[in-house]
Amino acid sequence: MKFRVRLLGTGPSQGVPSLGGADETGDWGACDPLDPRNRRFRSSALITAGDGTRLLIDPGPDIRAQLLAAGVARLDGVLVTHSHADHVLGLDEMRAVNRVIGRELPLFATAETLESLRVRFDYCFLPPTRGFYRPCLAAETVAPGDMLTIGGLRLTIWEQDHHVMTTLGLRVGDFAYCTDVVRLPQGSLAALAGIDTWVVDCFQRQPHPVHAHLGQVLDWVTRLRPRRTILTHMSNGLDHEALAAELPTGIEPGVDGMELSF
Numbered sequence: 001m002k003f004r005v006r007l008l009g010t011g012p013s014q015g016v017p018s019l020g021g022a023d024e025t026g027d028w029g030a031c032d033p034l035d036p037r038n039r040r041f042r043s044s045a046l047i048t049a050g051d052g053t054r055l056l057i058d059p060g061p062d063i064r065a066q067l068l069a070a071g072v073a074r075l076d077g078v079l080v081t082h083s084h085a086d087h088v089l090g091l092d093e094m095r096a097v098n099r100v101i102g103r104e105l106p107l108f109a110t111a112e113t114l115e116s117l118r119v120r121f122d123y124c125f126l127p128p129t130r131g132f133y134r135p136c137l138a139a140e141t142v143a144p145g146d147m148l149t150i151g152g153l154r155l156t157i158w159e160q161d162h163h164v165m166t167t168l169g170l171r172v173g174d175f176a177y178c179t180d181v182v183r184l185p186q187g188s189l190a191a192l193a194g195i196d197t198w199v200v201d202c203f204q205r206q207p208h209p210v211h212a213h214l215g216q217v218l219d220w221v222t223r224l225r226p227r228r229t230i231l232t233h234m235s236n237g238l239d240h241e242a243l244a245a246e247l248p249t250g251i252e253p254g255v256d257g258m259e260l261s262f
Contacts, residue, residue, distance in 0.1 A: 001049070001050065001152070001153075001154065001172070001173055001262075002049070002050035002261075002262065003047055003048060003049045003050060003152075003153065003172060003173070003175075003262050004047070004048045004259060004260065004261050004262070005045060005046070005047050005048075005172075005175060005177075005199075005259070005260040005262070006045065006046045006048070006070055006257065006258070006259050006260075007044075007045055007199065007230070007232065007254050007255070007256060007257065007258040007260075008041065008044040008045055008046055008062075008063070008066035008067070008069075008070060008256065008257075009040060009041030009042045009043050009044045009060065009062055009066055009256055010040050010041075010043060010231075010232040010233065010234055010253075010254035010255060010256055010258075011040025011041055011042055011043060011233070011234060011235075011256075012040075012042075012043070012086070012203060012233055012234065012235045012236075013042065013084070013085070013086035014086075015040060015041060015042055015062070016028070016029075016031055016038060016039060016040040016234070016235070016236045017029075017031070017033065017039070017236060018236060027236060028236055029235065029236030029237050030236065030237050030238070030239050030242070031236050031237075031238070031239045031240070032239055032240075032241065035239070035240055035241060037240040037241075037253075037255045038236075038239060038240050039256065040234065040256055041060075041062040041065065041066055041256050042060035042061060042062050042086045042087070043058065043060070043086070043087070043179050043180075043201075043232050043233045044056070044057060044058045044059070044060050044062070044063060044066060044087075045057040045058070045177055045199070046067075046070060046072060047153060047155075047172060049151055049152030049153045050152055051151060051152035052151075052152070053076045053077075053150060053151025053152045053153050054072065054074065054075050054076050054077075055075070055076065055077045055078070055079060055150055055153055055155075056075050056077070056078045056079070057078075057079050057081065057170070057177060058079075058080060058081055058087040058088070058179070059078055059080070059087075059088065059089075059090035059091055059093065059094060060086050060087050060088070060089060060090050061085070061086065061089040061090055062090065063090030063093050064090065064093045064096075066256075067093075069256075069257060070257070073096070073097065073100045074097065074100050074101055075094075075097050075101070075105060076101075076106070076150060076151050077105070077106045077107070077108060077150045077151075078094065078105060078106070078107045078108065078137070079107075079108045079109070079142075079157075079168070079170065080107065080108070080109040080113055080117070081167045081168045081169075081170075081179060081180060082113055082162060082165055082166070082167040082168065082180060083109075083112075083113045083116040083117060083120075083165070084165075084180065087179075087180070088117060088120075088121075091117070091121050091124055091135060091137070092121070092124070092134075092135055093135075094124070094135040094137060095132050095133070095134055095135040095136070098132040098135060098136050099131075099132045103128070103136075104128055104136045104137065104138040105135070105136065105137055105138065106137075106138045106140050106150075107137040107138065107139055107140065108140045108142045108148065108150075109139070109140075109141070109142065109168075110141070110142060110143060110144075110166070110168065111141050111143075112165075112166070114139050114141060117139075118139075121135075123135075124136070124137045125137055125139055142157060142168075143157075144157060144158045144159035144166075144168065145157070145158065153172060154172070155170050155171060155172045156170065156171045156191060157169065157170045157171075158170075158171075158187065158188045158191045159185060159187075159188060160178060160180070160181035160183075160184060160185075160188055161181065161182055161183035161184070161185060162180045162181060162182060162210055162211075163182050163183075163209055163210040164210055167179070167180045167181060169181065169184075169188060169191070169192075171191060171192070171195065172262075173262055174194065174195055174196035174197065174262070175195065175196065175197045175198075175199075175260070175262055176192055176195045176197075176198050176199070176200075176226075177198075177199045178192075178198070178199070178200045178201060179199075179200075179201050179232055179233050180201055180210075180211065180233065181200075181201050181211070181212055182208070182209070182210050182211055182212055182216075184220065189220075189223070189224070192224050193224070195224060195226045196226060196227045196228065197226060197227065197228045197229075197230070197260060197262070198221075198224070198226040198228070198229045198230070199229075199230045199231075199232050199254065200212065200217055200220070200229060200230070200231065200232065201217075201231075201232060201233045202214055202217045202231040202232070202233065202234060202238070203233055203234065203235050204234075204235045204237045204238060205237065205238070211233065217229070217231065217251075218248070218251075221248075221250075221251060226250075227250060228250055228252075229250060229251040229252070230251075230252055230253075230254045230258070230260075231243075231251070231252070231253045231254055232254045234253060234254070238253065240253050240255070
């Protein structure tokens with residue numbers, strides 16, 4: 001199965017830079033503002049199959065700019081890993097996608113996530129209307145352990161521990177994507193066995209209550225031994241150049257717009 005992955009965003013819930021800073025033009029933390037690799041949208045990804053099927057992972061608040069940068073307006077499905085704001089606040093932007101494709105857009109999420117989205121975005125799940133003046137999403141309930149076929153894409157999903165809730169990780173072929181995770185249950189580690197390329201949450205160097213930190217990721221890599229590991233959901237405490245210089249061979253910080261081919 002041939003497919004491509006584009007990292008639409010590799011930043012944390014507030015992005016990099018976050019609002020603030022001494023002159024209120026942005027808080028870059030330890031990141032060099034002159035290095036464009038440090039400018040990070042909220043974490044999201046796009047998977048495109050060889051037949052052109054496109055699956056969006058997490059429509060966060062930056063999704064309009066992210067899809068414009070990718071030159072993408074048509075989608076065949078959306079997978080929401082969990083209901084935190086930085087992963088769902090772009091749902092309203094899907095109405096433009098509805099207009100392009102001329103139909104409902106399937107949205108895949110757990111029953112718990114769908115319950116939250118129906119409360120916060122109830123209007124997105126109403127029957128279709130002429131002109132798509134609002135989003136029109138067709139809810140599809142999924143559960144950890146499911147295998148999904150969406151056009152030319154075949155993927156498996158599993159549960160992850162985000163401390164405050166369960167999130168979904170996913171695998172397509174030998175590629176895996178794990179955002180917003182602080183612990184991986186034994187079954188999830190088994191689902192990751194034999195991966196070649198892994199995009200994984202790494203918020204900061206020191207331990208964090210709800211996100212993986214650098215030491216945790218290095219331990220996982222030692223156990224799973226992927227050929228290539230790419231860090232995502234990185235805070236403004238992780239400068240790209242400084243981090244890349246200290247990482248072992250085979251591990252690298254992600255960059256918004258990074259393209260991977262399989």
